[in-house]
Amino acid sequence: SNSTVTNYIIDIPPIDEQISRIKQLHEAFESQPLTPGTKTYIISNTWLDNVQAHASGAKLSNAEPVGPVDNADIVHEILTDQNGQPFARLKHEVVGGLVAYFPEEAWNLVVQWYGLKAGQVPIVRQAVDTSMDPQVPNVQFELHPVVFKIHRLWAVSSPLPIPQIMKAKSPPAPIFIMSRNDKFQDFLKSIKQRAGIEPPQLVRVWTIPIFSDEKTAAAAPVGGASPPLSRASTPAPEAKAAEDWTKLLVEA
Numbered sequence: 001s002n003s004t005v006t007n008y009i010i011d012i013p014p015i016d017e018q019i020s021r022i023k024q025l026h027e028a029f030e031s032q033p034l035t036p037g038t039k040t041y042i043i044s045n046t047w048l049d050n051v052q053a054h055a056s057g058a059k060l061s062n063a064e065p066v067g068p069v070d071n072a073d074i075v076h077e078i079l080t081d082q083n084g085q086p087f088a089r090l091k092h093e094v095v096g097g098l099v100a101y102f103p104e105e106a107w108n109l110v111v112q113w114y115g116l117k118a119g120q121v122p123i124v125r126q127a128v129d130t131s132m133d134p135q136v137p138n139v140q141f142e143l144h145p146v147v148f149k150i151h152r153l154w155a156v157s158s159p160l161p162i163p164q165i166m167k168a169k170s171p172p173a174p175i176f177i178m179s180r181n182d183k184f185q186d187f188l189k190s191i192k193q194r195a196g197i198e199p200p201q202l203v204r205v206w207t208i209p210i211f212s213d214e215k216t217a218a219a220a221p222v223g224g225a226s227p228p229l230s231r232a233s234t235p236a237p238e239a240k241a242a243e244d245w246t247k248l249l250v251e252a
Contacts, residue, residue, distance in 0.1 A: 012113050015054045015066075022106050029103040034127045034139040036181055041107035042090075042099045042123035042143070044071045068115040071123060074098060078121055079147065081177045082190065086121040090143055101125075101141055128180040148176040151208075151245065152195040153252045162249065166196050171248045195248060208245070 013021070029040075047070050053063035074094045081087045102110070107122070116122065125145075131138040151173050154162050174194050178187055189199065197203060244250060 015051070016056050018109075018113060019052065019055055022102075022109065025103055025106040025109075026100070029101070029106070034141075036127055036129050036139060038127040039104065040101040040125055040127070040141055041104065042071070042074070042125055043069060043102055043107075043110070044074045045098055045100060046073050047071065048100055066114060068117040069110060069120075070117045071120055072117070075120070075123070079175050079177070081175060082194070087175075087177050088121050088123045089147060090123070092144070094143060096141070096143070099143070126179060126181065130180065142179055145177050145179045148178060148191075149173045149245065150176060150191045150194060150248065151250045152197070152248055153206075153250055155252045158252075160201070163196055166249065172246060173248050 012018070050064050051066050052058065054066060071088070074090055076089045076091045079087045079089055111122075125141050125143060127139050128142045129137050129139050152162075154160075174191075176187070176191060176194075188203075188205070192199060192201070192203060
């Protein structure tokens with residue numbers, strides 16, 4: 001039997017035309033009023049500056065060859081989020097001036113022409129309103145959504161049972177990436193489900209500071225605990241060593 005192999009040739013325009021097309025899409029995107037939820041793709045200015053250095057009017061003779069889109073200088077790590085999707089967490093020092101915000105159409109063109117460096121994933125972010133005053137919105141792209149690692153405290157003496165299969169499997173602590181656009185009650189519902197806690201079960205949410213020098217620290221309750229505590233003097237769980245925080249279940 002005969003087999004047919006089809007080669008798809010991507011027509012890559014000259015560099016000046018590439019820059020012109022992307023600039024046009026980028027400027028149209030930037031000129032539109034930003035609304036919460038608007039999606040953008042992040043590209044490091046380091047990679048973009050090198051592309052621009054190849055333009056016919058550029059004076060830079062030492063430009064590096066243009067390779068695949070490379071965001072390595074702005075990415076801290078790649079995590080797996082609550083939906084099983086890869087999430088590129090940016091270095092904490094990354095601010096707006098170090099990156100460019102691309103609309104999806106421009107991103108797709110750039111990746112079609114150059115590809116994305118192996119091991120990297122698209123950096124997708126959304127716009128949020130950071131204003132505390134609803135009358136004066138301040139909508140901007142959220143470079144650093146909050147990253148939560150979720151744990152369920154348990155004790156042998158607790159009247160609340162832990163499913164034996166969960167104990168046996170000892171799953172890793174799930175990661176939740178949350179935006180300012182997300183509602184706390186939706187977040188609480190999702191983490192209870194992931195931790196195997198029945199929806200009607202009342203819980204208290206704690207934040208556990210884990211320091212890089214691995215010193216222990218007391219836990220502090222997160223605002224918006226559910227429900228209000230009947231005893232304000234409820235002791236905080238003792239902090240654990242850093243290695244105790246890799247699993248979902250943490251023994252109190």
